[in-house]
Amino acid sequence: MSTPAPPTPLPRSRGVGESLSNVEILSGYLALLVRSVRAAFAYRANTVMSFMTGVFTASIIWMVWWRVYEQGKPVGAPPRELLFPYLILAFCLNYAFTVNSEFRVAQRIRMGLIATDLLKPLDFQGMQLAQSLSDFVFNATLASLVFMGSSAFMGRALAPASPSALAFFAVGMVLGFLIQFGVVFLFVQGIFYTLNNYGIQVARGALHATFSGLSAPLSMFPASLRLVGAFLPFQYVIYKPVLLYQGQLVGAEAWRTLGEQALWAAGLILTGRWIFIRIVRSLEVQGG
Amino acid sequence: MDFQVYWAAYKASLLQKLEYRVDFALGVVTAMMLRLSQLAIQYVILEQSKQLMGWDMSQVVFLAGMTALSLGVSELFFNNVWMVPYYIVMGDLDRLLVYPVRTLPFLLISNPVIHSFGNLIIGGVLACAALQVNHVPPIQWLWVPFWAVCGGILYTAALVLAASLSFKFVGPYGHNLFFVHQLLTANQYPLSVFPAALEWILTLVLPFAAIVYLPAGWIFGKFTNPWCAFLAPLAALFMVFLAVRAWGWGVRQYESTGS
Numbered sequence: 001m002s003t004p005a006p007p008t009p010l011p012r013s014r015g016v017g018e019s020l021s022n023v024e025i026l027s028g029y030l031a032l033l034v035r036s037v038r039a040a041f042a043y044r045a046n047t048v049m050s051f052m053t054g055v056f057t058a059s060i061i062w063m064v065w066w067r068v069y070e071q072g073k074p075v076g077a078p079p080r081e082l083l084f085p086y087l088i089l090a091f092c093l094n095y096a097f098t099v100n101s102e103f104r105v106a107q108r109i110r111m112g113l114i115a116t117d118l119l120k121p122l123d124f125q126g127m128q129l130a131q132s133l134s135d136f137v138f139n140a141t142l143a144s145l146v147f148m149g150s151s152a153f154m155g156r157a158l159a160p161a162s163p164s165a166l167a168f169f170a171v172g173m174v175l176g177f178l179i180q181f182g183v184v185f186l187f188v189q190g191i192f193y194t195l196n197n198y199g200i201q202v203a204r205g206a207l208h209a210t211f212s213g214l215s216a217p218l219s220m221f222p223a224s225l226r227l228v229g230a231f232l233p234f235q236y237v238i239y240k241p242v243l244l245y246q247g248q249l250v251g252a253e254a255w256r257t258l259g260e261q262a263l264w265a266a267g268l269i270l271t272g273r274w275i276f277i278r279i280v281r282s283l284e285v286q287g288g
Numbered sequence: 289m290d291f292q293v294y295w296a297a298y299k300a301s302l303l304q305k306l307e308y309r310v311d312f313a314l315g316v317v318t319a320m321m322l323r324l325s326q327l328a329i330q331y332v333i334l335e336q337s338k339q340l341m342g343w344d345m346s347q348v349v350f351l352a353g354m355t356a357l358s359l360g361v362s363e364l365f366f367n368n369v370w371m372v373p374y375y376i377v378m379g380d381l382d383r384l385l386v387y388p389v390r391t392l393p394f395l396l397i398s399n400p401v402i403h404s405f406g407n408l409i410i411g412g413v414l415a416c417a418a419l420q421v422n423h424v425p426p427i428q429w430l431w432v433p434f435w436a437v438c439g440g441i442l443y444t445a446a447l448v449l450a451a452s453l454s455f456k457f458v459g460p461y462g463h464n465l466f467f468v469h470q471l472l473t474a475n476q477y478p479l480s481v482f483p484a485a486l487e488w489i490l491t492l493v494l495p496f497a498a499i500v501y502l503p504a505g506w507i508f509g510k511f512t513n514p515w516c517a518f519l520a521p522l523a524a525l526f527m528v529f530l531a532v533r534a535w536g537w538g539v540r541q542y543e544s545t546g547s
Contacts, residue, residue: 046459053467060474060482064333067341067481074336198403199314206318206325215329222335225328 020121028122029130036134051142054098058091061215077220082246085157086217088150089242093173094214096140097180097237099132102204105188106197118280125185125273132181161247168254169245175261176241179233182268183208189275192283207232213239233264293389298365298397305402312402319406323356326476327414341480347508350418352476354435354500356411359472361440362447363404366396369444372451373462379545392535396444411436424507431507431517438520439499443472445527446494452531452538468494475500498523 020028065087069080077083105128108114117124151158160166187204191197209215210225211234218229218239229235240257243249249257306312330352334345343351372395375381384391415432450464457464471494479487479501491497498519506516 045457046461046463049457049459049463049467050461053463053470056467057470060470060477061329063482063486064340064477068333068337071337071340077336194311194314196311198401199311199318202318202322202403203314206321210325210328216332220336221332225332 025122025126029126032122032127032130033134033137036131037137047142051145054095054142055091055146058087058094062087065216078217081157083217085154086242086246087215088146088154088158089245090212090214090238092143092147093176093238093241094212095143095146096136097177098139099135099181099184101128101132101181101184101188102191102197102201104131106191106195106200109191109195114283118283124280125269125276128185128188129181132177132184136177160245165245165247165250168249168258169241171258172241172244172261175258175265176237178265179261179268180237182265182272183233183237185272186268186275189272189279192279208234208237211235212237213242217243233268236261236264290389294393294397297394298400301398302400302402305400312405315401315403316406316409319403320410323352323407323410323414326473327352330476341478342510343478346418346421347504348477349414350422350504350508351478351500353411353414353416353418354432354439354504355472355476356407357415357432357436358411358439358443358499360404360407360411361436362444363401363407365400365440366444366447367401367404368395368397368399369447369451370462370465371399373454373459373465376454376458376542377545381542382544385539385542391539392448392532396448419507422508428507431503435499435503435520438524439496442496442499442520442524442527443468445524445531446471446496448531449527449534452534455538455541472496478505495519495523495527 062084065083068074069083073080078086105114108117117127120127147158160169183204187200190200194200211218211229211232213235218226218235221229236257240249240261244254244257327349330348331345334340334348338344340348372381375384381391384395387394412432416429419429419432446468447465450468451462453464454462471490474482474486474490475496479490479497482490487497490501502511502516502519505511506514
């Protein structure tokens with residue numbers, strides 16, 4: 001007769017009110033990021049279709065600009081050799097920065113699952129940032145295909161203006177992503193009231209599409225539109241980082257741009273957090 | 289009998305949506321914002337070049353207006369086609385398939401969206417403003433609702449074709465439908481702007497040209513062939529025929545879910 005094996009000791013359960021260590025918090029966000037990236041790669045046919053749609057959408061405006069320049073270079077417009085690399089870079093950056101927070105949060109609010117998210121021992125804004133980072137990793141991988149494909153045709157035109165331009169761009173891109181996340185998180189707060197992502201997502205999308213410089217550099221905009229865009233954060237997501245890359249903002253101007261980006265990022269993220277804390281207090285969770 | 293059932297289902301769904309007044313207002317305003325954002329980009333482009341392949345800003349505005357109207361009609365009456373990929377993944381189509389009605393029309397009409405009014409309003413305003421600026425005789429304005437209805441039907445049929453692919457390539461997101469949507473929005477520009485291949489695709493394969501570009505060219509005197517005005521209903525009927533066939537093929541591929 002064999003003696004029964006001693007029971008495996010259970011991991012110590014966390015006490016009520018006991019908070020997570022910083023390492024546990026970070027590994028929690030990392031796990032969320034990895035799982036989100038895996039989920040994004042799960043539906044391959046959908047991914048390919050989504051990517052093709054994105055490229056086609058951007059190429060419509062490229063084809064229009066191409067025809068405009070064929071008719072004759074507009075007075076005061078940048079030369080073709082500068083505009084088209086700009087448009088390619090703007091597309092890549094925009095595609096990489098596409099985050100699905102509005103859709104995700106709206107779905108969870110409607111199904112009542114937001115209650116589970118709020119009970120998790122991780123910060124809600126931090127979780128959204130981790131998932132947005134996963135969107136970035138996934139989308140940036142695909143966008144890099146367009147960048148590499150275009151580089152094969154355009155060669156040096158798509159290369160950074162200088163090593164310092166590349167360094168400025170790298171920082172500008174990180175700050176641009178944080179601004180994008182800050183804007184999205186701010187708009188997400190509206191979903192807690194409307195329970196529907198359509199209006200919120202479309203409103204942000206419309207402002208972003210117009211004022212980020214996705215379809216044309218803001219320097220080509222009429223003065224009235226340029227003036228409106230100057231008071232909004234969208235130009236710091238795409239337009240300014242691309243100018244940094246192309247070496248059109250150098251020295252003190254480049255440093256000032258990074259400073260402005262940092263201020264926008266901090267302001268938007270903190271404002272979003274402040275609003276979220278107040279909204280959660282009056283949140284009614286949807287039932288069953 | 290069938291028609292009464294469809295009408296009752298549509299009416300109930302629309303009235304339910306209209307009850308949410310904030311949603312209604314927000315949907316209308318944001319749909320208009322999206323169209324205006326696209327118009328702003330067209331404005332930027334035409335500020336640079338003054339005309340695009342012989343089309344001036346007011347005529348391009350008409351193209352944008354007609355595109356928005358076609359979109360609005362489709363969203364108001366047949367919007368539920370966008371849910372097909374999700375229904376397939378979740379197995380929700382089972383419920384629809386056992387209803388004693390034709391699945392496709394019942395599915396299409398059972399979820400109108402109220403932001404469609406935003407597209408209809410902005411589309412109507414843009415189209416009428418363009419006709420006014422171009423001194424088009426008022427009697428010819430009557431073509432606009434006719435082309436808009438044909439446009440809504442043709443666009444929906446193209447979406448059904450794309451949605452049918454979701455039976456084979458399963459996934460919860462409607463990117464295949466969004467591709468069709470982007471093909472429609474390309475019609476906001478004169479098609480002669482695009483490379484010949486794309487122009488032919490938009491004229492012959494998914495004939496959106498028949499509901500926006502060709503009628504607009506005819507009404508502004510760029511094309512003299514009267515067929516440009518009458519092609520819209522023919523193209524819409526042809527696309528409906530294809531859509532019904534594709535849907536039948538798709539349903540035969542449907543395997544439901546395991547749970």
